[in-house]
Amino acid sequence: MSLKSYIEAMPKAELHVHLEGAILPETVLFLAERNKVKLPADTVEGLQKLYEFVDFPHxxxxxxxxxxxxxxxxxxxxxxxxxxxxxxRQHIRYAEVTWSPQSHVWRGIPFSVLLEALNEGRAKAKHSYGVELRWIPDIVRSWPDATDDFHEEAARWISSDEALAGGVVALGLGGFEVGYPPERFEVPFRLARERGLPGNPHAGETEGAASVWGAIRSLKARRIGHGVRAVEDPALVKYLAEQKIPLEVNPTSNLCLKVYPSYTEHPLKKLVEAGCIVTINSDDPPLFNTTLTDEYLHAVEDCGLTLEQLENAVLNAVRYSYLPEASKVGLVAAFEADFATLRRQHQNSLF
Known part of the structure; x- marks a missing residue:
């Protein structure tokens, strides 16, 4: 029994993972062959070589x-x-999954068709594997030549009756932050909020604390995707902790995209010790050669969290999900019971 076996067996929940970025390389190749798409690589190893990123635009x-x-x-x-x-396979029982409808609608696939297909997959995944998924469709802030009207139209699809009945739980904001501050997207987020859909934007990843402030003030963010660069402003860190605005932290993603040079220099532990509500996530796991299990291991072995702090971060992913309160209570209790069982099994090696 070891830390690795404990973390592998832990029940998990994830709040920040992109569906398109979670497609395994072998599946990318399968889809490319099925749809006659020419890729710059035709092997898993070739694709993985492409995944060695220079920067965020790459x-x-x-x-x-x-x-x-x-x-x-x-x-x-x-x-x-x-x-x-x-x-x-990783014992992830619940996930809120981001996807980018604009990218697909632009190519001629209606939002309603996309949502129906995703929900057919969701139902089959639940039946076959017992996992629960919800959706966070996002607006791509840096979409080429996108107009304000295009983003507002997207907000209307995402907050439609069909979407709200079809597992959509929040409106996201993704893409390259530089040059696209949150304030530019105030209207679509207001439109969604008026329909009862909370805002869940990316901020504080490729831009600093000002981006996080903008997401809070202009978009009324319920949670912050990434948010790690809030650490650059002590007043913001204090505000996040006091207001209980959760951060969806993705350590390996931050290293791969050159936000931080190493796990030891990543601010995960600093944010936790400052009282921020933190969850740990994988973002785009195959693209960053990681898994949620790997992220949990890095959090303890490389970023310096204690096992108790990791367990709390896992529970935060349930507590601050968009599940109904009764579902949260039940899932937290189930996770805590599993943690207790795992501790007994590992008591001679870890405790």
Whole structure:
């Protein structure tokens, strides 16, 4: 028994993972062949070489390459089922999954068709693997030539009756922060909020604390995707802790995209010790050669969290999810019972 075996067996929940960025390389190749998409690599090893990112714009280029392989409803169904299978393998019981409808609608696939396919995959994943998924469709802030009208239209799809009944739990904001501050997206987030949909934007990843402040003040963010660069402003860290605004932290993603040079220099532990509500996530796991299990291991072994702090971060992912309160209470109790069992099994090696 070891720390690794403990973490592998832990029940898990994830709040920050991109569906398109979670497609395994072998699935990308399968989809490309099925849809006759020419890729710059035709082996798993070749794709993994492409995933060695220079910077965030390079990452976006590769991300869009993956998206180009998704062309038919059955592609989305297959991807969600395979995602659910990977969740079950890692004991991830619940996930709120970000996806980018604009990228697909722009290519001629209606939002309603996308949502129907994703929900067919979601139902099959639950039936086959016992996992629960919800959706956070996002607006891509840096989408080429996008107008304000395009973003507002997207907010209307995402907050439609169909979406709210179909597992959509928040409106996200993704893409490259530089040059695209949160304030520019105040209207679409207000439109969604008026329909009862909370805001869940990315901020404080490739831009600093001002981006996080903008997400809070202009977009009324319920949670912050990433948010790690809040650490650059002590007043903001204090505010996040006092107001209980959770941060969805993705350590390996931050290293791969050059936000921080190493795990030891990553601010995860500093944010936890400052009283911030932190969850630990994988972002785009195959693109960053990681898994949620790996992220939990890095959090303890490399970022310096205690096992108790890790367990609390796992529970935070349930407590600050968009599940109904009764569901949260039940899931937290189940996780705590499993933690207790694992502690007994590992008492001679870890405790």
């Amino acid at each position: 990452f976006v280029t590769v991300f869009n390459m993956v998206i180009s392989c998704l062309q038919k409803p059955e592609d989305y169904i297959d991807v969600v089922i395979r995602f659910g299978q990977e969740m079950a």
